[in-house]
Amino acid sequence: MAVEEKPPRKTGPAHFLAAAGYSLAGLRRLARESAFRQEILLILGLLVVFLVFGASLAEIGGLLALGLVLIAVEALNTALEVLVDHLSPGWSQFARDAKDLGSLAVACVIGAIVLFAGIVLI
């Protein structure tokens, strides 16, 4: 297997700009996942409900912060799925465990968001 040479490491402001570009590329990749698009709809839907019910700035900030945590966990879960699919094109127990654990992590954050929204709105 041919090994591609790594580009030289960037430092200082160039590193900061490059990292922002990598994150944007990650966001574009994540946007191809239907689960991610549904999670964004959940956050936006709850945001509208919070605004209609006159939630405080702190409550809206809490929702947005939890939404960012959900995006972060979904990004890591997608990274894990990409690796697992590459390592195990067929069925295997480790692939199943890894994907199920990733799903659990996402489900926990969605549970935290639903709990938070329930507490704010009740």
Ligand SMILES: Nc1ncnc2c1ncn2[C@@H]1O[C@H](COP(=O)(O)OP(=O)(O)OP(=O)(O)O)[C@@H](O)[C@H]1O
């Ligand atoms: N290669 C595999 N070997 C064994 N089980 C697998 C494999 N790929 C997927 N699974 C099982 O199928 C489930 C769904 O996997 P799939 O790849 O369809 O994820 P997904 O539904 O796209 O996840 P998400 O909604 O988080 O994107 C996994 O949680 C796992 O239990």
